[in-house]
Amino acid sequence: MAETKHAEVTYEDIEEICEEFANREGAVVQILQKVQEKYGYVPADAIEFVGEILEIPKSKMYGVLTFYSQFYQEPRGKFVLRICVGTACHVRGAGLLVDKVKEELHIEPGENTEDMLFTLEPVACLGSCALAPMAMVQGTAYAKLSADKMVSLIRQFEEEAVKQEEPV
Amino acid sequence: MDIMLTETLEDVSVSSGMQTELPVIHIGMATCGLASGARGLLELIKKEVEKRQLNVRIVPTGCIGMCHNEPLVDVTMPGKYRVSYKNVKPMTLNQIFESHFGKNEFAKKYAICQIPLAGAQPYEGLPLMEEMPFFKGQVKIVTKRCGMIDPLSIEDYIAMDGYKALKKALTSMTPEEVVQEVTKSGLRGRGGGGFPTGLKWSLTQKSPGPEKYVVCNADEGDPGAFMDRSVLEGDPHAVLEGMIIAAYAVGGAQKGYIYCRAEYPLAIRHLRKAIEDARSRNFLGNNILGTDLCFDLEIKEGAGAYVCGEETALLASIMGERGMPWPKPPFPAQKGVWGKPSVINNVETLGNIGHIILNGGDWYASYGSEKTKGTKTFALTGSIKNSGLIEVPAGTPLREIIFSIGGGMVEKKIPFKAAQLGGPSGGCIPADGLDTPVDFENVVAAGAIMGSGGIVVMDEAACIVDTAKFFLKFTQDESCGECTPCRVGSKIMLDILTRITEGKGQEGDLDELVRLSMYVKSNSLCGLGGAAPNPVLSTIRYFREEYEAHIRDKRCPGTVCNDLIKYVVIEEDCTTCGLCEPVCPSGSVTWEKGEVAHIDLTTCIRCKACVDACKFRAII
Numbered sequence: 001m002a003e004t005k006h007a008e009v010t011y012e013d014i015e016e017i018c019e020e021f022a023n024r025e026g027a028v029v030q031i032l033q034k035v036q037e038k039y040g041y042v043p044a045d046a047i048e049f050v051g052e053i054l055e056i057p058k059s060k061m062y063g064v065l066t067f068y069s070q071f072y073q074e075p076r077g078k079f080v081l082r083i084c085v086g087t088a089c090h091v092r093g094a095g096l097l098v099d100k101v102k103e104e105l106h107i108e109p110g111e112n113t114e115d116m117l118f119t120l121e122p123v124a125c126l127g128s129c130a131l132a133p134m135a136m137v138q139g140t141a142y143a144k145l146s147a148d149k150m151v152s153l154i155r156q157f158e159e160e161a162v163k164q165e166e167p168v
Numbered sequence: 169m170d171i172m173l174t175e176t177l178e179d180v181s182v183s184s185g186m187q188t189e190l191p192v193i194h195i196g197m198a199t200c201g202l203a204s205g206a207r208g209l210l211e212l213i214k215k216e217v218e219k220r221q222l223n224v225r226i227v228p229t230g231c232i233g234m235c236h237n238e239p240l241v242d243v244t245m246p247g248k249y250r251v252s253y254k255n256v257k258p259m260t261l262n263q264i265f266e267s268h269f270g271k272n273e274f275a276k277k278y279a280i281c282q283i284p285l286a287g288a289q290p291y292e293g294l295p296l297m298e299e300m301p302f303f304k305g306q307v308k309i310v311t312k313r314c315g316m317i318d319p320l321s322i323e324d325y326i327a328m329d330g331y332k333a334l335k336k337a338l339t340s341m342t343p344e345e346v347v348q349e350v351t352k353s354g355l356r357g358r359g360g361g362g363f364p365t366g367l368k369w370s371l372t373q374k375s376p377g378p379e380k381y382v383v384c385n386a387d388e389g390d391p392g393a394f395m396d397r398s399v400l401e402g403d404p405h406a407v408l409e410g411m412i413i414a415a416y417a418v419g420g421a422q423k424g425y426i427y428c429r430a431e432y433p434l435a436i437r438h439l440r441k442a443i444e445d446a447r448s449r450n451f452l453g454n455n456i457l458g459t460d461l462c463f464d465l466e467i468k469e470g471a472g473a474y475v476c477g478e479e480t481a482l483l484a485s486i487m488g489e490r491g492m493p494w495p496k497p498p499f500p501a502q503k504g505v506w507g508k509p510s511v512i513n514n515v516e517t518l519g520n521i522g523h524i525i526l527n528g529g530d531w532y533a534s535y536g537s538e539k540t541k542g543t544k545t546f547a548l549t550g551s552i553k554n555s556g557l558i559e560v561p562a563g564t565p566l567r568e569i570i571f572s573i574g575g576g577m578v579e580k581k582i583p584f585k586a587a588q589l590g591g592p593s594g595g596c597i598p599a600d601g602l603d604t605p606v607d608f609e610n611v612v613a614a615g616a617i618m619g620s621g622g623i624v625v626m627d628e629a630a631c632i633v634d635t636a637k638f639f640l641k642f643t644q645d646e647s648c649g650e651c652t653p654c655r656v657g658s659k660i661m662l663d664i665l666t667r668i669t670e671g672k673g674q675e676g677d678l679d680e681l682v683r684l685s686m687y688v689k690s691n692s693l694c695g696l697g698g699a700a701p702n703p704v705l706s707t708i709r710y711f712r713e714e715y716e717a718h719i720r721d722k723r724c725p726g727t728v729c730n731d732l733i734k735y736v737v738i739e740e741d742c743t744t745c746g747l748c749e750p751v752c753p754s755g756s757v758t759w760e761k762g763e764v765a766h767i768d769l770t771t772c773i774r775c776k777a778c779v780d781a782c783k784f785r786a787i788i
Contacts, residue, residue, distance in 0.1 A: 026506075028488035029471055033430075067490040067648070070430055070472030086391030087588065087624045088549035090638050124474065124642060125391035126431050128199050129549035129624075130235030130556050139433060141203035 005075065007039045014049035025054050028064055032071060041072040077112045077119035079157045082136045086125030089133040093146075097133055098122050100147040104154060117161055118154070191224040191268070193217075194242035194250070196315060198231035198401045199394075199434055200556075204238035212258055213241070216265050227324075230402020232315025234302060235556035237280065240315075243268050249290045250283040252297070302554050305573050307535060309543050310519040311559045314402030319438050322445040325405040331451055333525035337413050338459050341525075346417040347373060350521065352529025354541030359385055359477070359514030360590065360619040361695075362540075362608045368511055371501035372418040375509035380421040382414045382463075383505065383512040385482055386428035386435070389474040390591030391642060393622035395545040396515035398557045400428070400435035403519065404442035408465065410518030412451060413525060415463040418511050422462055425505065427482050429470040439467055474592075474646035478694050479512045481648065492648045493694035514620070516545055537563030540607035544618065550588075550625035551578045563610075567602040570625055582627040585726075586710070590619025592639045592646075593699030595706025596632065615706035617699070631728035632711040633718050637665040639703035643696060654697025657688035661704060669729040673719035678708055733774045737765050741786035748778040748787060 017034045021027035028050070035046045042065060051061040065071050081101055085094045098109065101120050105113050112119045128134050131143035135150070142153060193213060197206045210228070217224055234240060237254035243264065244250040251274045253264055260278050267275040274282075274291050281297045282290060290296070297303050317324035325331070337346050351366025372380060384407060388396040400407060407426070415421040428436050443465050446452045454462045468486050475481045476491040483504055485491035504510025520542065524532045533541040540562035546569065549555045553575035560569060566587060570576070577584055586596040589606075595616035597604060604614045611618045626635065644658040661684050664677050685701030692698045708715060717723045724732040737748075742764045749759040756772040759765040767778065767787070779787045 024488075026486070026488040029485060030468070030488075033469060033471065063490055064488070067492075068471035068473050070470075087591065087622070087635075087638065088392050088555075090391075091550050091624065091626060091630055091635070123431065124645075125389070125393070127388065127394035127397040128203060128235075129392050129394055129547055129622075130200055131203050132549065134203065141199055143200075143203040 007041075007043050007075070009039070009043050009045040009049070011049050013038070014046055015053060018050060018053045023054055025056060028054060028056065028061075029068070032065060036071060039075075041075050044073070075112070075116070077116050078161060079117060079137055080119045080121050081154075082121045082123045082126070084124075084126040084128070084132070084134050084136070085122045086127075086129060086132075088129035089125075092132040094122075094133040096147050097135065097145055097150050100150050101154070104151055117158065189246050191222070191246060192227055192242075192244040192250075193224055194227045194229050194240075194244070196231060196238055196240040197228040198315075198398060199432075200231055200235040201238045201240065202434075206239040209239050209241065209256060209258070209261070212261055216261060220265065220269060222269060227318045228320070229317060230314045230319045231398045231557060233306075233311065233398075233557040233559075234554070236554050237556075242283070243274070244285065245272070247288055249285055249288050249296075251279050251291065251294065252281050252283065253278045254280045301575065302556075302558075302573055305564060305568055306559055307543050307561050308559050309523050309532075309535075310399060310406070310516055311402070311545060311557065312523075313406065314398055314557075317403070319402050319404055320441050322405060322442070322449065325403070329526060330405055330522075331409055331449075333522035334409050334412055334451060335457060337416055337525050338457050338461060343373060343417045343419055346413060346525065349529045350417070350524060353520075353524045353532035354529070354536070355517065355520055355524060355532065356540065356608065357514060358516035358520070358544065358620070360390075360593065360617065362618070365513060365517055368501060368513070369414065369417050371499070372509050372511040375502055377509060378420075379506075379508045380415075380418055381505045381508055381510040382411050382418065382421045382424040383483070383486070383500075383510055384411055384424065384426040384518055385477065385479065385512055385514045386426055386432075387470050387477040387482060388429060388432075388515070388620065389477045389646075390593075390620050390622050392547065392549055392588070392591055392624045393620050394547045395557060395621045397432050397435050398547075399515050399519050399545075400432065401438055404435075404438045405446065406519045406522055407439075407515055408442055408446055408451070410513070410521035411465065412456065412461075412463055413521050414511055414513065414518070416461050418509070420461060420463075421511070422464070424463060424465045425468050425486050426465060427468045427470060427476070427486060430472065431470075436467060436469060443467070473648070474642075475648045475694070475696050478696055481694070482512070483510065490648070492650050493696075495693060516621075535561045537561075537605060537607045537610075539609050540618075544606070544621060546606075546621045546623050548574050548623050548625070550623075551582070551627040551630070552576070552625040553578050560606075562607040563605040565602070566597060566604050566606055569606065569623065570602070574625070577625070577627055579627060579629075582629050585626045585628045585630055586632065588616070588624040588626065588635065588703075589622070590617035590702070591622045592643045593617055593695065593702055594619045594622075595702045596626075596635065596710060597706075598710040600710075615702075615709050617702065629726055629728075631669075631724055631726035632707045632714045633665065633669055633724075634726070634728045636704045636707045637662065637669055640665055640700065643700040647697065647700075651691075651693040651697060653688045653691040654693070654700060657684055657692075658697070658700050660684060661688070661701065665704070668715065668718050669724075670731045671718070671722045671729075673715075675719070677719060678712070678715055682708060727776075730774045734769055735767050735772060735774070735776075735779065735787055737767060738786045738788065739764050741784050743784050743786070745784075747781045747783065751777040751781040753777065 241253045241256045264275045283297045347369045355365045356362045473491045476485045478493045481491040481493040500510045545559045601614045640662045647654045649655045746759045756768040
């Protein structure tokens, strides 16, 4: 894995988010969700600030953070390949999709590619079982996938990224 | 789903399309529709409407249940029944438009059925929706509006009797009478627990104190289940109405929470819009409909923890804690959110409330079986032809669900092996059990649970041991770690199952699995651990031979477990054609002209390419 570049977090930014939820301790999950929405993950500094503002001990902050699988403590790739590995997808070959991505991008589940373009994230059931096997990338659902289709999707995202970087 | 949708919809004139003088085009835009290309289709429809200078209404709808036929487009001409088109592609769109707007008929080639509308005329030569095998055995109560209305339009909801039940409850019934009506209906928790809803409400009502809460459990986490997603996406106001009625019935709750899993972005967006619209019409807020009831709602997004579907864990999560369950008592009805009495119901349960209040508890109880009243929604998936969302009276035999409504197996040649009901807490029912009436009691007797409604159908090509391992891996991952039987017990069981699928199973493994299962079942703190061994127990009960084949013969009859697959060429059947040789990615297949092919198992990666390439079934 590549060395990750962490986001710069200011106390003021975090204070603003906490105030939005009236600094309520009960809103800590929502606050962390907001933080993640802003930075793409939950930076260590942010955890520290939230704990300070809401007067929650660090141990408890990390307790909550690590309990939920959707909080990330490291930056993530531009395209998070969320491959459904729920029951219906499993019986229709979701495992092959995951294996293909591993082979194609040389990453394990939860890891980013070196260029920070892709993250592989197998998830338990996206609730679209009739479309199995399926995946969701940047909020768009892709139905009835195969290993080959997965590869062409990856190529498509790579092209998209190149296009975005090219000066207009 | 994509946030773009709202913007797209705003410039479309949106209306109910129940009774209309304008032609209406409905397009299924729930997650299943969108994933099948509905968004692109909507753009094309708009373009086509513009090109032909038509005055029509375009109405995006939720899921009607036929996920296998998405994208679905319906056309309703004034005075005529609504015609449904399946698997609509850009190519077919033109012909559909031409038929309706050019020739004033329907496109025979692509239409699947027509939906009757009051005061309108049918087309000839097209079956009615209720005549289709998929819909014939269904009774739609909670999914009645899904796929029929625009879920983002409160007007559409109101046009189909929406918020009528709320008015009835608030203006002509006492809270006690509301609870009584729900009790009379026999409605039981649709999240899988099966606890009588009326009793839950009555307990909360009787709990002392002025501060109470209503919580909607929309943390549908069972893999293979999407009933709640469909209801939230297709008819969000129904859930809201159920919650407001609950707030009134439990003695004036002021605040409600909807705890929805973050994997359902479209459902969350539809809920947000519904709450906003309900507020603007005073169905939420202060002095609802001029009464003393003051009630408002907040959405809490889950953060990816399956155990939060357990009610006490969910409450802990709402309060910003780790989502760990607490031992009951105290029950949420006594001490729930912030230590106050709380009623917590599942999406489908709440979706039924409006219909029960409006039509009466006796009407609801007239459907269903002796101990399970009303209807139940199911998500039909796996190796089944008509995968999708269905709603049937409780007690409908499994055979009817799978073979009549579901249309049987997707691959005609591969026979049915088992149906998995109830997700990670459930079990497998084999072919012998196909006549089991699907209700709370009978499914439990058959070794599974009705659960929240996921039915995953497996054919002979599936491996039972692998399925049991799959579910155990899931519960093991999701075990919150609070109690040892679940945390450690499930790990040891998973290790044994993994060993079996790797060909390292030993005699006595099955007995050990059963012993551990009983221990984990009886000693775990919450429902997650208590039910975790079910998939293992039910599969050992019905498919012991398949386990034994893995353990003794080191053979996987479903050819799923990679380590146990040994592809061999059957000499008598091999025509020496050589098709298998070039497709092998690892170069393990050797073949010379006129010779029988040979597979080197030491380098074979079990990709199955040679099996698929062989036209003579000479490789197994």
